[in-house]
Amino acid sequence: MSVAKSLSRIHPAQIRISVRLLVLILFTVGNGGVANAQQSDAKNTPPAVTISAPEPLRDLLKTHFQLPMTQLVDETDRATFMRRARKQISELLATEGYYTPTMTLHSATPHAIPGTIPVLEVIPGPRTLVTEVDIEFKGDLATDESGRRARIEKLRAAWPLGAGQPFRSPAWEEAKAILLSSVAAEDYAAAEIEESKAEVDSDSHKARLLVIVDSGPAFRFGNLEIKGLSRYDPTLITGLAPFKVGDSYRRDQLLSFQTKLQNLPQFNSAAVNIKPDAVTHQAAPVEVVLSEAQSQRVSVGAGYSSNTGGRGEINYTNNNFLDRALLLNGGLRLEQKRQTLSTTVESVRDQAGRWFSLGAGAERTFIQELETVREKVGISRNQLYDKTETRFALNWQREDRAPKGGLHQINETLVLDAQLRYRSVDDPLFPRDGMVTEVRIGGGSKQALSDQNFLRTYIRHQFWYPIGKRDVLLLRGELGYTFAPSRFGIPQEYLFRAGGIQSVRGYAFQHLGVREGEAIVGGRTMATGTIEYNHWFTREWGAAVFTDVGDAADSVRQLDLAVGYGGGVRWRSPVGPLALDLARGQRDGKLRLHFSIAVAF
Template sequence: MSSTPSKIDYYYIRFWSTILLLIAIIPGIAVAQESFDITKNSTTVILSAPDTIKEFLAKYFKLPAEPFADSTAEKTFLYRAQKEIRSLLATEGYFSPVITLSHQTQGEVTKPEIRVDPGVVTRIGEVSIVFRGEIIQEDAKYRKRIEQLRAAWSLQAGSPFRSSEWEQAKATLLSDITQEDFAAANIVTSQATIDPDHARADLSIIIDSGPIFYLGAIQITGLERYNQALITNLAPFKTGDAYRRELLHLFQIALQKAPQFNTVSVNISPDTSQHKSIPVQVVLTEAQSQRFAFGGGYSSNNGARGEINYRNHNFLDRAWNLTSMLRLEQKRQTFFAGIDTLPDQNNINYSLITSLQMTDIQNLKTNEQKIGMTRNYQTPEIQMQFGMNWQRENKQPAGAINQINEALTLDWRWRRQIVDDPLNIRRGDVTEIRIGGGSQQLLSTQDFVRTYARHQSWWPVGSQDVIFLRAEIGYTLASSRFGIPQEYLFRAGGIQSIRGYDFKSIGVQEGNAIVGGRTMATGTIEYTRWITQQWGAAAFADIGSAADSWQKMHPFIGYGGGVRWRSPAGPIALDLARAHETGTLRFHFSMAVAF
C-alpha cells in the first residue's frame, strides 16, 4: 500500500495549520489593540468643548503627553493654554469665549480639565470699501469695474467673521485690481472693528489704485545666440497698450513653448514714475540648439514603437526649427523631416516637410512619399494652416490589384481649442475642420475634394468626474475611391474611433484587405470617475462606420470600461471594449489627451 498522502489529507493538514496559526496570532492582535486604545485615551489634561471646537483645537493646540513635574509646571501650562486658546478661537470669530479650569477625578487619578465655551460667533456688520486713485475718474468703464469689485467681495454682511478669510478677501481684492491697468494698487488702511458685546465685526478698507500703467519697451536679459525679434514677435501686445497681467502671462507661455529657451520669466516693476511706459522685463536662459532623443512606447493601434529624433533649433543660424524623426512601429514605419520658420508679428510662419511612410494594416500595405509646404497661423486658441502637398502612394491590398496613386493637393485646416488644462481636461471644447482636394489636371490621378470635421467636449460633473463627448464626420467627393491616396479616404476602428474593433478594421472590402472609403462618421460618450487624484475609472460607448457611400453605412457599436492614470504627460488609458457586432473583447492602450 502506498504511503503517499492523499489530496484530502493535504488540505486537512493545511486547514488545521491555519487555525493554529490564527490562535497564536489573535491574542497578540487583541493585546496590541488594547494597548493602542489605552495609549490613545491616556492624557494628562482633559479638554472639554463642543465637537467642532474640540476638533479645531486638537489640530492647532497641543496637549501635554507626560504628567507635569510639579504644580508649578501645571499652573504655567494652564495659564499659557488659556491665552493660546483665546487667540486661536479669535481667528475663528469667537471673541468672548468662557474658559474655565477645574480638576476631574478618573478612578484614582485627578487630572486638570480645560472647559471651553466658545460663545456666539462674531458676524460681519457693515462693510466699507473706499477707492482712491485714477480708478475713481468719471469713466463708465471704471465705475462698472468698481461695482464689480464690490460685488465680488466675499465677506458679506451677516456671514461669520474669521481672520484667515478676512486676510484672503483683502488679498483677492488687491489681486483683482492689479490684474488690469493698475499695477501699483495698494491697500492704504484696513481695519476690522470688533464689538464683542454684540458679536459684530465692522470692516473697512481704503485702497489706492494708483495711476494707469501702459506697457513700454521689452527689455531682454540672457539672449546670446538669437535675434531679439524671436522674442518681440511673440509678444501679444504693442507698445502703448494698457497693462494687463494676462498679457504678460500669455507672453511667458509663448516663450516657454519656444524650443530655443530653457527658462523664461516675464514681469514688470510697478514704478509709478514710469507708468506711462513701463518696461517689460524678459529674463531667460537659452537651451542647447541641437539635441538627439530616443524613445519607445506601445499603442494598441500600431503596436510597439521605437524612435529616434534629431532637432536643431537654430538651423542656418536663423532660429528656424529643423525636426527629423525615424519611428519604427509594428504596423507603421515613418521617416519625417521638417523646417519651421519663426512666427512674425502676425503669428504667421511657414513649414517645409517631407516624409516616407510604410504601413501594413488590415491586409493593406502602402508605401507613401510626401513633400509639402504650409502657411501656419497660431494663437493660444486658434490654429490655421493652408498648404500644398504632393504625394505618391503605392497601394497593395492583399488579393486585389496593386495601384499607384498620386495627388497634388491644396489643404486647409482650422482648429480651435479652449480647455482648462491641455493635459488633464475637465472643461473645454476642441473643434477641427479640414478641406482639401486635387485635380487630374494638376498631377493627380483622380479628381476629389475631401472634407472632415471633428468636435470634442468635456463637462465637469461634481468636483472630480468628467463627461466626454466626441463626434467626427468625413466625406470625400469623387466619382470613385480608386486613384485617391488613403490619407484622403476614411477607415474606422481603434483608439479615438470605435473601440472594440481593431485599428482601421472598418471600411471597404477590397480583395482580402480593408481600404478607405469615401464616407465616415463616428461618435463617443465617456464618463470618467476619478477615485483618487491620480487614478480613475471610465465607462464608454462608441458608434460609427466607414463605407464607400452613405447608403452603405452600417453602424458598428463598441462599449466597455477602463482605467485612467494621470501621468506627468497626461492621462494614460487602458480600456477593455466589446465589439457589439462580433462579441469580441479587445484591450486598447493609449494617451487620453486632446489631439
Template sequence: MPRHSIVLRLLILALALCGAVAAHAVERVRLELADDALRALLDKYLDFPEAAPGESQQGDEVVLMRRARKEIGDILATEGYFSPAIERQDKGDGVLHILVQPGRRTLVSRVELRFSGALTEPGQAERLAVLRGNWALPEGNAFRQAAWDEAKQRLLDALTARDFAAAAITDSRAVIDPESATATLEVEVDSGAAFRFGPLEVSGLSDYDEGLIRRYRPPEPGEAYSQERLLRFQTALQNTSYFASVLVDIDRGAATPDAAPVRVQLVEAQPRRIGFGGGVSSNTGYRVEASYRDAHFLGQPWNLVSGVRMEQRRQLGYADVFLPPSLDAHLDSVGVLAERTDISGLKTQRQSVGVVRTIPRGNTENRIAINYQHEILTPDGSVRSARSALAANWSWTYRAVDSILDPHRGYVLNLQVGGASRALLSDRNFVRMYGRYQLFVPVAERDVLILRAEGGMTVAASSDGVPQDFLFRTGGAQTVRGYAYQSLGVTEGSATVGGRYMAVTSAEYVHWYKGSDWGVATFIDAGNANDERKLFKMNLGYGFGPRWRSPAGPIAVDLAYGQSDHRVRLQFAVAIAF
C-alpha cells in the same frame, strides 16, 4: 564579547525602553468643547506635552492654564471669537480638563473703503462701484482673520490686474468691540497713477535677436496696462523651444507710468536636443523612436524637428522645419516624410514633401497645406500600383471645451476640404471632404458623456490613382473599436484598402471615481468605409474599459467586441518617453 556587539545590544535596549515609556505616556490635558469644527482647529494648533508615568502635574496646572488661556484665546480670535470663557474642570482623574465656551462670534458691522490716486478721477465711478460691490467681507459676515486678509488681497489684486499696476493698501484696521461682538473694518487704498505699456527692454539674448521676441506679439506702446496681457505674452514666449526661462513685467517705479517699460528677462534654452522613446499601441504594435531637434537651425530661429520611428506595422523618418510666427501670427512650416506600412494586408511605401500655414485665432484654427506625395501600394493577393498627387488641403477647427487635455463640457468641430488635378502632377482628379464633431456632456458631479460623429467623401470617377491619404479606412482604437486597425474598408485581394466613403458614430459614458484619477467607461461605436454608397453597411462594436488621467490626458484601455467579425479585442495606446 566584541565591543560593537555590546553597543548594538545597548542601543536595542534603549529603543525598547523609549517605546515602553511612550506607550504608557499619560494624557495631561483634555479640551471640553461642543463645537466640533472649533475642537478640530484647537487640536491642530495646540500642543500640550504628555506626562510620564507616575509624574505629578499639580505644580504644572497653573502654568498649563495660563498657557491654555493665552493660546486658545489667540486661536479663537482668528475665527472671530474674542470673548471666550476658558475654565478648569476637576473630574478627579488626574487630567486637566479645560472647558472652552467660545462666546458670541464677532460680525462685521461696518465697512469703510477709502480710495485715493487716479482711481478717483472722473470716468472711474463704475470701476469704484464694482470694487466696493465685490468687497469679500461685507457687513453681516462673520469676522475671521483669514477672511479679512483675503478680502484685502482680493481688493488689491482687482486693482493691480488692470490699469493700476502700483496700487497699494496704505492703511487697514479692524476695530473689534468684544461687548457687542462687532467689527468695524477700514481700508485705505492708493491706486497710484494709471499705467500704460511703454517700450520693450529685453535682456538675456545671445543666439537670437529682439526681432524674434516681437513676433510673439508683445504689448503695444500706449496700450493700457493689463496683468493678463503680460501673462499671455510671457506664456507665448515660454511655450517656444527657444527659452528655458521667461519673466515679463513692467517697471512699477517708472517715472513715466504712461509709458512704463516692459522688461523681458530671458534665459535661452539649449538649441539642440536628442531624444529617445518607446511605447506600444494596439494599432501599430511596439515602437522605438529617436528624435533630433534644433531650435537654431542653419543659424536662424528655425525649429528643426526630425526623427526616426520604428513600429511593428509602420516605419517612418521625418524632418519638419517650423518658422517663428509672422507679425500676423501665422505659423509656417515645411516638411518631408518617408514611410512604410503593413496594415490589414496592405503594404505601402510613401514619400511626401509639403508646406503648411497655420492661422490661429482664439478658439479657431485654420490650416492651409500643399503637399506632393508618391506612393507604391502592394495589396496582398492583388496587383502592385503607384500613385502620385499634388494636393491642396484646407482644415478648419473650432474648439469650445473647458479643458484641451481632459474635456468634460463643450465640443470640437473639424472640417476639411482638399483635392488635386491631373493638370498639376496628379494621376487622378479628385476632391476630398471630411468632417468630425465631438460633443462632451457633463453628467452628475464627475461623469461625462462623449458623443462623436465623423464622415468623409472623396469625389472621383474611381478610387484608382487616388493616394490612400485621400481615401478612407477605419477601425481600431479611437475609431470603431472591436475591429483591427484600418480593417474596415474596401477588400482588394486579401487586403483592405481605402474607399471613397466613410462614416463613424460613437457614444461613450465615462464614470470617474471620486477623489481618484481612475475611471471606467462603456461605449458603442458604429462605422465603415466603402467605395459604393449603395453597399454601405455600418459595423457595430461595443465594450468597456478603465480610464486613467495622465498628465497628457486620459489613457484608455478597452475590451471591445466587433459584432460583424465576432471577435473580442483589447485595444489601447501607451507611450513612455525616456
C-alpha cells in the same frame, strides 16, 4: 586562510574596542526602538481632555489647539491648562469673528466612573458682524474724472467683505489682497495699501473696516530691456510684445507676453516684469530675462501599440535653423506595420499666434493586406488662439497602393485642406472634465493636379464628464464622408477605415472598411462612437468598461455598424496615459487585446 588563523591575528585592544562598539550599537538600537515605541504609543494614546464645541468650530480647535496627553491630576494642572486654553482658543476663535468666548472645564467628580475624561466646553458667544466699510483712495486714481470715478465705484462694489457678513481675519486679509491686486492690474503698478484698520467692538459685536489705497501715478510701458539673449535677433522678442511704448500699463499683457516667450522652444525660461518706480512711471522699462535652450537636440524613443506593433524612432530638432530662429524637426520612425521619414520647418509664432510650416515626408504601410507607399510635400498656415487651433494647408501627395488581390494604382492629388480644433479640458494629459472638437474639410480637382474630383469632410467630438470624485464618463463620436464619383484615384488619407484603439475596439486596426480582393481599403463614409466609464481606485490606477460601435463603407447605405465591448486597466504613467483593454467583437466573437505605451529617451 582559516577562521582560527584570522582570529589569531586580531590584537586584544581591537577586540575590546569592537565589543564596546557592539554594546554602543545595541544600546542605540534598543533606545531607538523604545523611542519609536513611545512615539507610537503617544500617537495612539487618546488625549486626557476632550473638547465640546459647535460643529463648525470643532475641527478648527482639534487641528490647531494641542490637548494634554497626560491626566490633570490636581488643581494646579487644571489651572495651568485653563490659562493656556483661554489664551490660545480665544486667539483662534477671534480669527473666525468670535471675541467673547467662555470656556469651562468639566472635571471628573470623585464619584464618577473610573477613566472618565474631563470635557472642555467652549461656548464661542455671538459672532462679530461687519457693520460699516470705508474704502478710500489716494493718488492718481482719486482724480475727479468720470473714468476714474467709475473705476472706484466698481472697486468698491467688488469688495467681498460687505456689511452684514461675519468678520473673519482670513476674509479680511483676502479682501484687502483682492482690492490691491485689482487696482494694480491696470495703470497703477506701484499701488499700495497706505492704511487698513478693523475696529472691533466686542460688547456690541460689531466691526468697522477702513482701507486707504494709494494708487500712485499711472504707469505707461517703456522700452524693452532684454537680458540673456545671445544667439537670436531681438526682433524675435519684440515681435511678440502685445504692447507698444507709451501704452497704458496692463498686468495681463505682461503675463501674456511672458507666457508666449516661455512657450518658445528657443528658451528654457523667461521672466517679464517692470520696476514700479514712480520716477519712471511715464515710460517704465520692461525687463525681459531669458535663458536660452540648447539649439540642437537628438532624441530616441521606443514603444508598442496593438495598432501598429513595436516602434523605434529617432528625432532631430534644431531651434535656430539657418540662424533665423526657424524650427527644424526631422525624424525616422520604424513600426512593424508603418515606416515614416519626415521633416518640417516652422516659423516662430507671431503676436497673433500665427506661424507657417513647410514639410515633406515618405511613408510605407502594410495594414489589412493593403500596402501603400506615399510621398508628400505641403505648406500650411497655422494659428492658435486661446483654445482654438486652425490650419489651412496645400498638400501634394503621390500614393502607390497595392491591395492583395485587388487593383494596383498610383494616385496623385493636390489638396486644399482646412482644419479647426477646439480643446477645453482641465488637464491636457489626463483629462477628467472638458471636450475636444475637430472639424476638417479638404478636396482636390482633376483640373488641378488630382486624379479624381473629391471633397472630404470629417467631424469628431469627444467629451469627458466627471462623476463624483473618482469616476469619469467618456463619450466620443466621429463622422466622415468623402463626396466623389468613386473611391478610385483618391489616396487612402482622404478615405476612411475603422477599428482598433481610439476607434472600434474588439476589431483589428483598420479592419472595418471596404473589401478589395483580400485587402481592406478605405471607403467614402465612416461613423464610429464610444461610451466608456472609468473608475479610479487611486490617483494612478483605474479600470474602465466600454462599448464601441462603427463601420466604414463606400456609401451610407452600406454602413453596417459593428459593436465591440469590454473592459480594461488605466494607469497615469509618468510618460502619459496607458490603457490596456480586452474587447470582444460582436461580429466574429473574438477577444482582442488593445494596448499602447511610448517611452522617450
